[in-house]
Amino acid sequence: ASYSQYSPAKAVVSTQSTGVKGKEYIPDVGVSLTPAAVCLIILGVLLLLIGCFGCFGAITGRHGLLNVYLILLGIIIILEVAVLIYGLVNKGKVAKNIEAAIKDPFDDVNTKGNEADAVDLASVDTIQEQATCCGITGPEFWTHPDFDGKVPASCCANAGKDDVLCAKADAYPTGCLSSSEGLVNKALTVVIVVIIIIVLFQLICMVLAWCSRG
Numbered sequence: 160a161s162y163s164q165y166s167p168a169k170a171v172v173s174t175q176s177t178g179v180k181g182k183e184y185i186p187d188v189g190v191s192l193t194p195a196a197v198c199l200i201i202l203g204v205l206l207l208l209i210g211c212f213g214c215f216g217a218i219t220g221r222h223g224l225l226n227v228y229l230i231l232l233g234i235i236i237i238l239e240v241a242v243l244i245y246g247l248v249n250k251g252k253v254a255k256n257i258e259a260a261i262k263d264p265f266d267d268v269n270t271k272g273n274e275a276d277a278v279d280l281a282s283v284d285t286i287q288e289q290a291t292c293c294g295i296t297g298p299e300f301w302t303h304p305d306f307d308g309k310v311p312a313s314c315c316a317n318a319g320k321d322d323v324l325c326a327k328a329d330a331y332p333t334g335c336l337s338s339s340e341g342l343v344n345k346a347l348t349v350v351i352v353v354i355i356i357i358v359l360f361q362l363i364c365m366v367l368a369w370c371s372r373g
Contacts (some may be wrong), residue, residue: 205235213364217371225368232368236361243354250347254340261286261339265295272305287313290342292335298327300334 209231216224264279264286287293293314294300301310308327312318315325 202235205231209235213368217368225371228368229365232361232365236358236365239354239358239361243351243358246347246351253343253347257339257343258336261336262295265300265335269294269301269303272303284311284313286335286339287311287331290335290338291316291331292333292338293330294334295336296334297332298330301327 209228212224212231213228216222216226216228264276264282267279268275268283293310298310298314301314306324309324310327310330312322312325314330315322316331317329318325
């Protein structure tokens with residue numbers, strides 16, 4: 160048996176099994192994005208309502224509305240800073256969840272070869288293609304006899320569309336664990352910078368609202 164047996168049949172199964180709700184074969188890394196999305200929607204609505212207090216207060220010159228605006232915006236800023244601190248403190252936990260989620264499908268494929276779960280096969284291919292990496296620690300990670308001394312085609316940038324395996328010499332040298340952690344760290348850094356910019360902007364708005372009280 161060879162890894163090529165996976166190509167047509169299992170690809171169909173994996174597409175049906177993992178191409179649900181737009182996940183595109185990306186495995187669950189232990190971090191649900193749904194609560195974060197709901198929180199962002201609620202935060203957006205709250206900021207809109209709070210902004211209305213500030214806007215009407217500035218237009219009408221009513222200090223009461225401006226005071227409400229300042230108090231509510233101050234509470235929002237405190238909550239944002241708390242979320243920022245929580246994210247920094249739990250950054251290591253996120254990394255561990257990602258490490259476990261990535262290792263499981265890779266270990267399954269490398270241990271079982273053609274008999275590995277179709278979802279794991281598809282997850283491995285997608286991770287390697289998107290993160291431009293190969294195996295957990297590099298091309299040498301793939302040792303199962305079904306690979307015939309080669310690696311999955313998703314390890315190689317120059318692999319053909321119908322290729323299933325490619326030479327280790329042509330594979331990405333970086334392991335997917337370090338590569339994926341790097342992508343996550345970059346994403347977290349962007350989120351942190353965005354939150355800091357938002358907080359600074361809100362502080363400026365508070366100062367301007369205070370000054371407009373006369």
